Amino acid sequence: MKPITHQWTAVIRRQSPARLLLLSFMAMIATGAFLLMLPVASRKGALSFVDALFTATSAGCVTGLSVLDVAETLTPFGQGVLLTLIQLGGLGIMTLSTLLILGARGRVGFAGNLIIQDSFTHSGKKHPASILRSVIQVTVVIELLGALLLFSRFYPGSPSLGHAAWLSVFHSISAFCNAGFALYPDSLTRFRGDLLVNGTLAFLIITGSLGFLVISELQGKCRPGRWRWERFSLHTRLVVTTSAILLLSGGLLMLLFEWNNTLFGLSLPRKILAAFFQSVTLRTAGFNTLDFGVMANGTLFLSMILMFIGGSPGSCAGGVKTTTAATLFLMGLSRLRGAAHVSVFSRTIPAKSVEKATHLVMMAFVVVICGTLVLLSSEMGELTHSQSRGRFLELLFESVSAFGTVGLSMGVTPTLSTVGRLCITLLMFVGRLGPMVIAVAVSRDIAPRHRWAEEDIMIG
């Protein structure tokens, strides 16, 4: 056995981190799709290849978009496969992105050293295996806590203890991994006034979207009496501040736009609860307690912006990430002030990171635009103009949701054509892994090669 294992290890070691990331996700999704195609996975006859691939990608990339009703169509075996994909995908993304950031494989020339010093050097947790262990520990503890809280709500009135336990575990994992799969046909709309369910899920989603390094730094330094904002790394301060701003402003705007719409008829505390839960889940969990199909256009546009930004790096959340959005915002500010560098909290963000952020957002725009164009040609069918006008918003929303691995939908997912399903599958995959691959690729030190003479052009 040993020589073969050794051979395999050698093959794996020879791959670049980016390729390894892509290959491992492809293998996981292919296995998942194969298992979901087995007759034992579905109650309504075996799934087609495209649907199985779509569902496996959506689970593995923790997106939550679904062409089928998970609770009704999938058997317990199928649901188990789905949950395994979510958990593996979530753990994989957290661990791999943390490793990529820390440059633990010794190949990535990433300047994450200050973060390493702050969070890891003192405890010696620098080895890949020990990081994976810590990630799993944190995940299991938080998910168990979430499942227990949910169980206390789901058990009374449930047909069996097993069923209540399954519901609790499923939704806890789905929330912490920011996957957004729910075992109810209306997502979580029925719980929109329930403080316990909303609070638990919001806690799971937020901790799941902050990123492992932030969690472990908060955990390590947040002892009573030792709390000092300046002691935290720039990364953690930026992540916490940006997340708080996005959550609060998202909730307030949601409240404002939907007051007389989807929030109509709810009491004031429930209005506030529903609006803030929706703001939490937009980045990028993908549960919904309100119906996105009937929201106001302004809300939907705002939602797309929040979905596009998404969560923080090194977490299960998707999108271009909070730090990217913050960096670009700060870059704009520093330009307006005529400053040469991008700074915040008495620190300068390195030019390399600013460049990485602009690349990432450009790539994201191009991918979403191309995806929308494909959907616009594949999903129009025989509609007349007045019927088809609304489709534009629905399909743009679907593209952004898939790219940000959010999983919210205005309701078009089950109606997609085969081309549309494949397009969304690809968008989810690119949206999940693209940002990480770009972060690695841009930070690679490029060997100086042959270079042409400079000649300027006019811009603007």
Add this chain to the structure above:
Amino acid sequence: MKPITHQWTAVIRRQSPARLLLLSFMAMIATGAFLLMLPVASRKGALSFVDALFTATSAGCVTGLSVLDVAETLTPFGQGVLLTLIQLGGLGIMTLSTLLILGARGRVGFAGNLIIQDSFTHSGKKHPASILRSVIQVTVVIELLGALLLFSRFYPGSPSLGHAAWLSVFHSISAFCNAGFALYPDSLTRFRGDLLVNGTLAFLIITGSLGFLVISELQGKCRPGRWRWERFSLHTRLVVTTSAILLLSGGLLMLLFEWNNTLFGLSLPRKILAAFFQSVTLRTAGFNTLDFGVMANGTLFLSMILMFIGGSPGSCAGGVKTTTAATLFLMGLSRLRGAAHVSVFSRTIPAKSVEKATHLVMMAFVVVICGTLVLLSSEMGELTHSQSRGRFLELLFESVSAFGTVGLSMGVTPTLSTVGRLCITLLMFVGRLGPMVIAVAVSRDIAPRHRWAEEDIMIG
């Protein structure tokens, strides 16, 4: 007189180029709005302040969006004011942006020296006054030629020689300045099969959107027997190549998407003519021979991309400009190839220009997104969801069209509320002057100041 003139010159000299640009445009638009508010300018009672401001901004920024029917509402005096604003706006933009690029005022540290050497040094045309003179010469010659060609079509069947001459001059100037105002209520839909009108206008629009430096370089080097692609500056080669690619691909896609829609019933040559004319006018003239209100969603999305890119720097065209789009595309390519520099045609584009391009596009996205958000809240009124869904596309289209100073509309302009009108007015102004101001601001050499210690964050 002399001391006062001298005083004023001193005041003007003290302003930064960017502020001078903004102030001169504001003064021109304010004067225009005042003249349009006079009772003598309108056949239907004096225009309101908001409408006069909207119309003056649309003309001065050569946009072409209109809340009123120009031919029916405005008197010959009003139409004259409009045409003067278009001509002054067009000349002003061409001259000022050329001056800014050349750094002729000696303040702008723009690295346009290679372009100067290529196009100007040999003929000594470096002084602002001489550049203005050349710009006016080129403009008058091309517009006269266009007016003569149009006159040969408009005169037969016209009630009077004067009317035909006015129509010819108006549309020739409107086309060369990429303004897109037409004296027909349906823009130019009635001429969609007319080769002479389409050809003349396309020629005027294309020459007007290449930029003065490109025209004068083409004019200077394009002598028979001396033609060699490599002799042209990188800027000119990039502008010509990008424009050709955008025009051709836009025309082909328009043909494909609209074959059975707005092009239905036309003969094949007329289909091709109409599709390519529409592709020309999308960047960013704004005439239309096809009805954008009934186009397919795919066409409209593509149109928005073309409108967003727009024409070339130093011309009357708007948008983020061809060179900006080309630079970002080439940056993406060079990243994929793992190259450290952005190169094309055996030349390297300076990092400063790449940075300028990314800043410009970021700014453009933010402005369009904010504009759309304002319109989404101001223009929804009491519509139900199924009615309002289509408004999203219409308002997004309107925002992009205003920002790119294109002037195409899906038909919502005259229905805009007062807030909506002011929002579009602002978008036109920012879309016209923002890119130039950014190009100047970014190229300013920033004095090194106090700088915080670097600390990296994670991106992606």
